[in-house]
Amino acid sequence: MKKHKSLRKRYLAATLALAISLSFAGTSYAAPAQKDIDALKKEIAELNMILKVEQRKSQAMEKAKEKKAAWNFDGDARIKYAELGSDSKMLERVRIGVNHDLGKDVRFHATWNVMNDNEFGLTNRRADNLYRDTASYYYGDFDGADNNWLSKAYVEMDKSLLGSNTTTIGRFGQTFGATGFWSDEETNGGIDGIKLTFDDKRITVGFANFGATQDYPTYVAGGTGATYPGGSTAVPYYLSKGLEDAFFINAKMPVSKATTFHGMYLREVGSKTANALKVANTDSKAEEPRLSKHDLHGIGISTKINEKVTFLGDYLQNIAVDGDQDAIYLSLRYKGADIAKPGSFGLNFDYRKVDAPYYTAITANGKQVQGSYSILCGNLLSSDRTLVEDNRKGPVFGFQWAAGHDLLVEGKQSFSTKNTETGASEDDYTSISLSTRF
Template identity: 35%
Template structure:
C-alpha cells in the first residue's frame, strides 16, 4: 500500500509539473506567433510599397505631356474663297533613360487634313501612296543629354524656336535634323547648333521631256525617241546650316533676343538670316513682343518684322482665362527660312498687314481661338490680297 501510494503521489506530482510546463509555454508560443504575423505583415507592406514605388518610378520616367488634338475652320481666300474644316493630332512621348539622358519623340498625324478626304491613291504601278495632308510623320525624335561640355546636348530630329514672336520658327513642328547645345552663361541663355532644315520643304515634282531623232540609212526612216525624267525641286530651301539663338534680360521686365541662321551647304546658299527681338512686360496685363531680321543670302536682302501687343492670355491649366493680341507683320518674299515651323500658323512671307486674335480657356486643357487678318497686302508690290480667317479648338492631353 505504501508503495502504491508513493507511486501515485509521484505520478501526480509529475503530471502536475508537466502541466505547469505546458501551461507556461502557451503564452510564449502565442507571443512568437503574434511576432511572426507582425513581421509577415511588415514584409508584405514593404513589398507592396516597393512595388508601388517602382511603378511610380516608371510612371515618372514616361510622359505623354504636350500631346493635343486640334480642329480648325479656315478661310484664306484661295480656291475662290472656299473655306474648310481641318484637323491635326500630335502625340508626344518622352522617357527618362537615366539622370542624364531623356529620349523624346513626337508624331504628327492628320497633318491639317481637310474633313472628308481620305488621301490614299493607287499609282499606275499598283502601289498605294498618301496624297495631300492626310498622312503622318515623325516631327521629333532625339536624345537630350545633360552635362555635355557644360551644356545640354540634343542630337537627332528636334524643334527650335527663333526670336520672341514665334513667327520665324517655333517648337510647333520640329523637322530639324542635327545637333544643338543649350546652355546658360550668367543670365544669357544660348542655343547653338548645326543641322539640316531640309525636311521643312516638301519637294515639288518637275518633269522634263527630251527628244532625240535618228536617221536609219537602210530603211531611210527617221525615228524619234522621247525620254521623260522627274526631278524634285524645292527652292529656296534651307539645308545644312549653323544657327544661334540667344536671349538676355536687360531688366526685370525686358528681354532682348538675337538669332542667326547661316546655310553652309546645298545646291545654293539662300539663307544668311540675322535678327533682333524684344519682349517687354508693360504692366500686369500687357506686354509687347517684336522681331526684325534680314536675309543677306538672297538678292535685295529681304527683310521682315513682326510686332505683337498682347493682353493677358489663355492658360491651359486655368479655366476661364483669356487674352487678346493685336499684331502687325511686314515680311518680304525670300526672308523666311521656314514657312511650316511658324507658331503663328498663317500665310507667312510675302504678306503685310494687321491681325487680331482672341483666346479663351473653356476648361482645363481646352483652348478656343479666333484669328483674323485684315487689309492684307503683298509685302513687295502693295497689291491687295485675300484676308485670312480662322477659328480653332485645341484639346491638350
Template identity: 25%
Template sequence: MKKTASLAMAAVFALSVAGTALAAPANPFVDVPAQHWAYGAVNKLVKAGIVSGYGDGTYKGDRTLTRYEMATVVAKAMANSEKADAETKAVLDKLQAEFATELNNLGVRVDNLEKNASTIKFTGDARIRYQQNPSGGDSSAVNNTSSNFQERVRLNLTADIADNLKFIGRIEAQNESNQRAANSNTRESRTDSLTYDRAEFLYSNGNFSASVGRILPTLGEGLIWDGSSSNGAPIDGTYLTYNFDNKIKLSAGYGDLDANNKFDVSTNAFFADLRAKVSNNVNLTAAYMKPNNVTVAGGLNGAAVPYNYKWFSYGFDAKLGPNFTLIGEGIRNNAADLPADAQKTGWWTRLKYKDINVANPGTFAVYVDYLKVGNWAVDPAGWGHTLNVAGGDYIGGNGAKGWGLGLQYVYAKNADLEFRYYDLEPYDSSKSGFDNYKKSYSVITNFRF
C-alpha cells in the same frame, strides 16, 4: 493574399524585434489567450505599435484582413523602416508596390515606389481648324478663295531614363478635308501618314543641357525658326545650351531643317540662339541660322529655287504691366548671290492683352500683329517661323506687309477657341504687280488631354 499577408507579418515582426528586447504587456486582446501559439508575436506587434486590434478589444486573428487593413499594417512598418535590414527592406518594397493605391489613399507617401515606378507620362492635344487664304495670293485673281478644314491629333510622351536623361516624344496625325486651291472650284481631301515630329533625348546637368534626335528649338522670338508655335517645325540634329546664372543663355546646334519632308531634300544648317534677361520683365534675343544652299520646290507654282539664306535676327519680349506683353523682332538675310533687287530685311511685332489659362474657363487673350518682311527675309514656303501667315507667296516672291488680329477664349476646361484675321499686301506693290493679298481668316478650336 495569403502570401502578401505573410510578407507583411514577416516584415513588421522583423522590425518590431530589431535591435531591442520587447517586454510583453498584459494580455491586450480578449480573443488571444496566453496559451495561444501566436500570443508572444501578437504582443510584440502591439508593443511596436504595428497593430492595435478592433474597438471591442478583440484581435480577430481568424478573420481575413481587407486591403486597407493590410495597407495600414504596411504603413506602420514603413514608419519604422530605419530599423530594417536589407532583406526586410526588400520585403517592404514589394509590399509598397502591392498596396500603392491604398497607401496613397491613406495619405502615405511611398518614396521608394515613386523612385522605381515607370516615369512615362502621356498628354495630348487635338485641333480642328478652318482656314481661308492661309497663303495669301493675288486678291484680283478669278476664283480667288482657297480654303480647307484641318483635323489634327498629337500624342506627347515624356520619360525619365536616368537622373539626368529624359526622352520627349510627340506623334502626330493630320487630315485636310474640303480643300480648295485658289483659281479652282475643285475640292479634295488629304490624309497625312502618322508621323512623329519630336523624338528628343535631353541630357541636363546643372546649367548645361544637350538635346539630340528630332528636336523643336526656337531661335530668338521665332522669325527664323519657332518650334513652339502651332506651325512649329522639327529639326533632326543636336542642340547644346549653357545657362549663365539664369541671366544669359547661349545655345547652338546643327541639323536637317527638312525633318518633316516639306521639301524632300536634306537641308542641313548651323543655328545659334542668345537670350539675355535684362530685368524680370524684359528679355533681349539674338539668333543666327545658315542652311546649306540646296534646291527646293519652293518657288512659284512649286518651281525649283535655291534655298539661299543666312539669317540674323534681334528681338525682345517685355511685360508692360500686369496685362500687356510686347514682342518685336527684326531679321536680315545676308546670304551671298541673292538677286540684285532682293528684299533682305523684315520685322514683326505683337501687342498682346492678357493671356489664356486652359485650366481656367473664361480667360482670354487679344493680340494685334504688324509684319513687314521682304521676299528673301523669311521662308514663306517651309513655315518654320512664328508668323500665323506665310509672310509672302513663295521663296523669292513678293514678301508681305500688313496687320493681323487674334482672339483666344477658353470656353471650357482644356478647350479654347481662336479666331485670326490678316490683311496683307506685297512688300513692294510696284514690283509685285498687284496691290493686295487675299484676306486670311482662321477659326480654330483646341483641346488638351
C-alpha cells in the same frame, strides 16, 4: 498594404512579449517556461521572414508604380476653319506626346503628329490647299491631304557637353526671336540635329537639318499655259529643298525685369548634296551651283508695358541672296488665355511684312530652270500665334479664349493685306479654331 501593417503589429507584439518574458526570468517573479520562450522566438523568426518577403513585394510594387509613372503621355487636338478669298477649308491636327525619364538628368520625349493642316502648302496637291497658287512650288513637304509624322524624338541631358545647361540630340523644335514667327519650339518640330544651352538657357547653339521632313517638289515644265513663281512663263522652274544643314545661335539678354533683347544667327552649310534640285518628275536630282541660300541675322525685343500688355517684335534679314530679304513681325498683346484657367482670354494686334522669295535662273542638267528661295523656313515651324506668308504685308487681329476646362478658342483675321513687292491688294485670311488637350 493592410496585410503588411498587420504583420508588423504581430511582429512587434511578439518581440515585446519575448522581451517582457526574458526580463522576468532574472527576477523573483515567476519566470516563464523555456518552452514558451522558445515558441516566442520561433514565432518572431517566422514573422520576421514573412515580413521581409512582404517588404520586398512592397518595394517591387513601388518600383513598378514609379516605372509606370515615368512614362507620361499627353497630347492635344485642334479643329480649325480657315478662309482665304473665295476658298475655305476645315483643318484638323492631333499631337500625341510621350515623356520618359531615363535617369536623374536624362529625359526622352517624342511627339507623333497627325494633321490635315495644309492651308499653307504642306501638301503639293493644289486642290487640298487654300493657297493653291503657291502650293505646288513653295512647300513640297507632303503628297497627301492627311498626314502623320514623327515631329519630335529627342534625348535631353542636363549639365553635359562643354559645360552646357542642357544638351538635346535628335528631332526637336527651336524658337528663334521674341515672336517665334520664323520658328517656334512648341509648334511642330521636325529639326534633326543637336543643340546646347548655356548661361541659364539664355543662349542656344546648335547644328541641324531644318529640311529633314521635307520632300522635293514637283518639277514644272516650261510653256505659256503654266503658272510660275515670279510671273515667268518662259522657262521651267523648280523649288530647292530649302534650308537644310545649318549652324545656328539664338540668344536672349534681359536688360530689366520687363525687357529682354533677342538675337539670332543661322548659316546654311553648303555641300554637294545640300539643296539638290529636282529638274524632272523622277528621282534624279541636279546639284545647285550656289550652295547656300540662307545667311540669316535677326534681332528682337519683348517688353512688358504693364501687367496686362506686352509688346514683341522681330526683324530678320537674309543676306545670302542678291538685294537681301527682310521679314518683320510686330505683336502687341493684351493679357493671354490659359487653357487651364477657364474664362481667361487674350487679344493681339500684329503687323507682318515678308519679302518675296528670291528667284534666279540657272542651268542644271543642261536645262535652264528658275529657283525660288524664301526667307521663311516654312509654316510647319512658325508659331501658331503668328501669321506669316511670302510676299505679304499688313495687320492681323487675333484673340484667344479659354471657353471651358481644357478648351481653347482662337481666331485670326488679316485685313488690308498687300503684296509686299507690288503693293497690290491680296486676299485676307480668316480662321477660327477649337483646341483641347489630354
